[in-house]
Amino acid sequence: MTAPVSVLAKGTQFARIAICLGRAGELGLPAALQVAESTYGPTSQVAAVIRAAVAAGTTDDSQWAAPLTEAQIIANDFLEATRTRSVLAKLTDLRRVPTKVKVPVQTGRATAYWAGQGAPKPLSKGSLDSATLEPRKVVGIVPLSRDLVRLSNSTAEALVRRDLVNAAAALADASFLDPTSTGVPGVQPASVTADLTPVASTGNVPADVEALIGAYAGDLETAAFITDPLTAVQIGLRSSGSNAVVVGAKGGEAVGIPVFTSSGSPRSTSGGQIVLLDQAAVLMADEGIRLDVSEQAALQMEDAPSAGAQAMVSLWQNNLVAFLMERRLNWSAPLPGTVVLLNGALYGGA
Structure with missing residues (x-):
């Protein structure tokens, strides 16, 4: 059955x-x-x-x-x-590893050689190291009206679902992709693009794709492009009629490589960024999501709370229920060249 x-x-x-x-x-x-x-x-x-x-x-x-x-x-x-909402969930070929466990990682690529009969076999100089991902936490607090939470209709469920999904996705994507996110020891991992020297956009889609691939040292069979939805739309419009690039706001494919979009991918008036990464070379530890609920707590309604602050809002007094979303995440890209970055991607000036 x-x-x-x-x-x-x-x-x-x-x-x-x-x-x-x-x-x-x-x-x-x-x-x-x-x-x-x-x-x-x-x-x-x-x-x-x-x-x-x-x-x-x-x-x-x-x-x-x-x-x-x-x-x-x-x-x-x-x-x-x-x-x-989250590019981390779309990247299905990332190397999933547990936290606090030493795992082997490749720091130099192995090379194969031809060998003649009776001749010494050349030694491959590929190198291995080990890495341990410590548990790190992405936390989101979502306060909602208790009247909304008490409703059992589909509209209330959809609103709660949307807010919880957004809270779980937004910060993790930005922290994973933003090159200015250099990490905080013991708190937050650096983004996979931190400290990279970016490739400058030419304003031409095929030339930019070729430049990214030229700078890339990973495996193209497990590669993925990541950008923001607007940049993806501009790429799609400038590539209209091309069989090599079929991209839109929800992603697509460029030269046989999947394109994923995320609102957490940085974008400014100078344009968006495009990342090309080898999924199999990125270590990812994801221990799932924990949910706590309270209507009696007092919260600082700030995105940068400080200890001992007095400006607190009572959930009980304001008829609110707060949901605490906690997701344990960490990542690392130890092999050089497996993540490359292009910035200033602005196609069409929109």
């Missing part, structure tokens, strides 16, 4: 769990379970996942871990929803 196919938008089940937790407030998981059962039904995925966090497992219950599978499905569903 085939499992039923969900017709809900990606990330909706995750948003429903957030809504149940928000409506329960400080009463915790038992109250959230009651909300889930009354709103979505006692046999729903949402109720099963919340119930798993309430009930203790026993060695006599062969099905006690089944809701954990449901939880993983919902988490994966939410991460899939970020694909339209």
Whole structure:
């Protein structure tokens, strides 16, 4: 028997769990379970996942871990929803590694040689090293009206889903792509473009693509272009009628290499940037997303909060519920030439 196919938008089940937790407030998981059962039904995925966090497992219950599978499905569903917003989710060929584990990395390419019969075999000078990615956190706090969270209709679910997806995607992409993001020791990794010498745009799409490929030392079979949606649209307009470049706001393909777009890719009045990277050469540690909910906390409504500040906003007094999204991420591109950068990409002056 085939499992039923969900017709809900990606990330909706995750948003429903957030809504149940928000409506329960400080009463915790038992109250959230009651909300889930009354709103979505006692046999729903949402109720099963919340119930798993309430009930203790026993060695006599062969099905006690089944809701954990449901939880993983919902988490994966939410991460899939970020694909339209986050370039990190679109880059499926990145080398996925765990945190705090030493992994081998290539720092110099190996070379093969022909060898005659009876002749010494030449030694390849490829070099290996090791790298360890420490856990780093991307954190987003999304305050929403409690009246909105209490609504159980599809409009409220869509708004909550949109805000949670955006919070999970925006900062990570900008931190991954922005060349001015040089990292903070123990807090934030440097972007994969930090400290690179950029290739200057000529204003001509084919010439710029050729220049990027000329500066690239990675494997073209696992390569990807990354740029912002407007630059991608300009490339598509200037390449109209070309079979080699089919690109739009949601990406596409250029000379057989996939093009991904992200609003986190830097852009100024001088134009956008285009990155060409070898996905297989970039180490990526992604330990998933954690969600906390509170209606009793006091928040600094600042994107750069300071310790001990007095200007605090009470969630309870202002009828707000705050969702804390925490995603553990880290990355590294240890092999030189596997990430190259072009800036000032402005095609058509739009």
